[in-house]
Amino acid sequence: MSEIETIQAYYAASLGKDGQITKTQQRILAAALALFAEKSYEEVGTREIADRAGVAEGTLFHNFVNKNGILDAIMQPIMQNILPTMLNTLDQAVLDGDSQTLDAFIVALVTDRVAFAERNQESLAVILSQFFNNEKDRAAVMGMVSPEILAQANVVMDRLKTAGELVDWPNRMILQLLFSTLGGYLVEKVLYPDLNQLDTKQTVRYLSDFLVNGLSPRRMPLHVD
Amino acid sequence: MSEIETIQAYYAASLGKDGQITKTQQRILAAALALFAEKSYEEVGTREIADRAGVAEGTLFHNFVNKNGILDAIMQPIMQNILPTMLNTLDQAVLDGDSQTLDAFIVALVTDRVAFAERNQESLAVILSQFFNNEKDRAAVMGMVSPEILAQANVVMDRLKTAGELVDWPNRMILQLLFSTLGGYLVEKVLYPDLNQLDTKQTVRYLSDFLVNGLSPRRMPLHVD
Amino acid sequence: MSEIETIQAYYAASLGKDGQITKTQQRILAAALALFAEKSYEEVGTREIADRAGVAEGTLFHNFVNKNGILDAIMQPIMQNILPTMLNTLDQAVLDGDSQTLDAFIVALVTDRVAFAERNQESLAVILSQFFNNEKDRAAVMGMVSPEILAQANVVMDRLKTAGELVDWPNRMILQLLFSTLGGYLVEKVLYPDLNQLDTKQTVRYLSDFLVNGLSPRRMPLHVD
Amino acid sequence: MSEIETIQAYYAASLGKDGQITKTQQRILAAALALFAEKSYEEVGTREIADRAGVAEGTLFHNFVNKNGILDAIMQPIMQNILPTMLNTLDQAVLDGDSQTLDAFIVALVTDRVAFAERNQESLAVILSQFFNNEKDRAAVMGMVSPEILAQANVVMDRLKTAGELVDWPNRMILQLLFSTLGGYLVEKVLYPDLNQLDTKQTVRYLSDFLVNGLSPRRMPLHVD
DNA sequence: TATGAATGAGATTTCATTCAT
DNA sequence: GATGAATGAAATCTCATTCAT
Secondary structure (H helix, E strand, C coil), X not given: CHHHHHHHHHCHHHCCCCCCCCHHXXXXXXXXXXXXXXXXXXXXXXXXXXXXHCCCXXXXXXXXXXXXXXXXXXXXXXXXXXXXXXXHHHHHHHHCCCCCCHHHHHHHHHHHHHHHHHHCHHHHHHHHHHHHHCHHHHHHHHXXXXXXXXXXXXXXXXXHXXXXXXXXXXXXXXXXXXXXXXXXXXXXXXXCCCCCCCCHHHXXXXXXXXXXXXXXXXXXXXXXX | CHHHXXXXXXXXXXXXXXCCCCHHXXXXXXXXXXXXXXXXXXXXXHHHHHHHHCCXXXXXXXXXXXXXXXXXXXXXXXXXXXXXXXXXXXXXXXXXXXXXXXXXXXXXXXXXXXXXXHHCXXXXXXXXXXXXXXXXXXXXXXXXXXXXXXXXXXXXXXXXXXXXXXXXXXXXXXXXXXXXXXXXXXXXXHHCCCCCCCCHHHHHHHHHHHHHHHHCCCCCCCCCC | CHHHHHHHHHCHHHCCCCCCCCHHHHXXXXXXXXXXXXXXXXXXXXXXXXXXXXXXXXXXXXXXXXXXXXXXXXHHHHHHHHHHHHHHHHHHHHHCCCCXXXXXXXXXXXXXXXXXXXXXXXXXXXXXXXXXXXXXXXXXXXXXXXXXXXXXXXXXXXXXXXXXXXXXXXXXXXXXXXXXXXXHHHHHXXXXXXCCCCCHHHHXXXXXXXXXXXXXXXXXXXXXX | CHHHHHHHHHCHHHCCCCCCCCHHHHHHHXXXXXXXXXXXXXHCCHHHHHHHHCCCHHHHHHHCCCHHHXXXXXXXXXXXXXXXXXXXXXHHHHHCCCCCCHHHHHHHHHHHHHHHHHHCHHHHHHHHHHHHHCHHHHXXXXXXXXXXXXXXXXXXXXXXXXXXXXXXXXXXXXXXXXXXHHHHHHHHHHHXXXXXXXXXXXXXXXXXXXXXXXXXXXXXXXXXX
16 A cells, blocks of 8 residues: 555654554554544544543654644645645556547546545545645645646646647646546545445546546537626 | 624624624624634634734623634624525526526526635635534535425426436536536635636636536446446 | 832833733742742742742733743843943942042942842842753853943953052953852852851951952962962 | 762662673763753753663663662762862861961862862763752752861861961851852853863962962951941 | 633643563 | 653643623
8 A cells, every 4th residue: 555655654753663653653543533534633632532542642742743743644645645646647547548538537537536535535534624724734735736746737738638638728727627526526525425325436437427528628619708 | 785684693682782793893703704714713812813803802702602603603694695595596597597508507606606706705715614624514514405405406407407408417416516616616716816817707617618518418428447 | 129120121011001010920920939949940830830829820821921931030130130230330439439449349349249139039049040050041141241341341450450459360360250259159148048147247348358358469479380 | 989989889789790880871971961061950851861872761760760860870979079079178288288378278279179170060060050959959069068077177267367377257258258269160160161261270370369368367457337 | 892811621742750572 | 781662640831711890
């Protein structure tokens, strides 16, 4: 699992010699993740985390610099995965395959991200919550979108446009629509996991279909006055 | 203005004799709104609100039951507007006009909601933040979607489907896609007001076009294996 | 009393409108001073201070930024008095009088500082303790010796040397000896107030006599091999 | 070496079989001494000591009963040396030599103590700091002045007075002036080792000269009204 | 009505010390 | 003997709320 590797890389300082997350750290992170997802970061106390993790309060601070350090340890690995992977997929789909079609690209993207969301519901709930709460975390999330990645994304979109596969709108708008559609799915998944009656395959089909049709070049533009 | 009426209804007890919001209350609400939008409810202290409003801390508690009461006074009016209006629009667009087309409906909806978002950026930022942070506020938002409104929405969508104007997907999925697209716009608008380079008219055009194309009935379905 | 004025000037921010230290602040400072003098800053808890002052713990932080802010409020006024006053005395004694003698100067200086120590035993105990404990407070004390004051002191000493009233040693050494003699008195006074059997007048006489004889120009130098 | 013997006596239990201080103990003491001199006992944590010493935190407690035990191990040897030696010197100077002069006595005393201070700067800084901070350590230091030693000192001073070599003041005052002058030197040496521009020989000369002149019998007393 | 000093429960964090390995 | 993860008591500080003026 790439996420676990990422955590290891990021928190090497506080990990055991062999580069493993310790049992205690796992228990703390698991307890905190569950609580942060249930309530919110601010509403969860360190005492509560320690209790749920079955360790002493001091142990939290032996293993993480801060209460905030625990939050970071939960968010960082996901944040370092979500966007890079997204754009990687995008890259692969277009460069590798013979079929340089919007179809292929979008299906690949949606499939991947939907699977990702399903695997990481709790962490994503925490990240979502922080994203909307805190200018700094928001900046951190946006900071993941490095200029290189953006440039890469632009290249891909420009190619698809040239190939007549993508509607000729500003790239930023296209990205926004892409994110919106995936994000909307994510939000429902994360906040109301129980409501979800459609299976994954079907969901991927709808989202992809919606995006492909929404972003294909137009035969005749809509008129708004 | 429905907002003012709502606040009045909610805080009738503490309003001036003439049933108006007092100057002091206005200053407190304005200060709190600005601060809650900048940071988050939890990160803003009552001291800070009082300072920004230019009143004493105690004055907050003469005018509102609670710190939470201030938040409520900010959220309530918007929450009682946003969804009802949305569905109203939907209703009007379809029932009133001769042109019972997806075009007409979506353009009307998008135009209205985009204008609404532009007028209420700060309040929406607060609501967004609370929505993702606080189970109860989330429930409150979702509670606005009363069964009747949902039923109404379903009627509209079914009609459009029958008229061959709307793709034949589950209504919940269609609603999700609608919300996603509008919500994505909202999020960008609200969190990154400075980034926005497209003017409103153009934005409405793109969003509408995207939705119409994405939700029109298919000639040939996309194949996913 | 110039000390009280100084406190007011320095802590104007946290004082009442009329520039007075409030009753509460007085009680907190008195309690803290007594405790810091008894034990040491580190060994005294905020709970303890609050209890002794008869206020709630939170009240401390309502009136002072910090636990350290309380310490500052105790130390600063003394620190802003002790050295300036010392050198002022020195200045007046030499410049004003006709008798520009070492006698006059030293008697004035010793008299003044001994009286000062007697009035401010507790505060001086706290400052002494901090001076030896903490690089920063030490720097703060030394920071009081502004270049101008030092220059002034040098002028005075040079004049006395020229007048054949002062031994021709490096000024720094002379200052050190002056401080040592006064400081030694201070330490005994502050740490063992009960031991003191000599009255103030007598003490001034001994210290002055010792200094005058020790710092008068030599007839025949001592030989050390 | 009397210091090592003292540590051995005090920590006999935790010493190696051969009664020697172990390498580990040396490293811990060295690290702690440096840190206590830099900051203060209270401000230095056991973690910090362990880090600087290059051992585990637990190791501290295998070698010393306490954090306080480390401090004791640093202070005890000096404390058992400083006063006894001082008074020993005093004794020798007067009893042994033919020249029972104040000169001889003071030069011997100053020379010895200045050399001592130069050798033990760091430890003395720690002791100074503790002396002013901690009632118990202060008592311990003063406890070193046993009645016998005091009696001995009084004998010496009385002899010098009888010989017309020492001013006829109360012995306690004379002792205080002696301590002040040496202490003032010590403080400067210990707190501002870098400021010191005079060499040791010169310093001894000044201090001795100052003391001899200050404490010689007067021809005509100073008049203070 | 408005004030702002006072409150005290509760939050996070530190740190000397223990103990299983 | 050495380790270092775990401990938990205690310390400092925050903050919504109350209440006398």
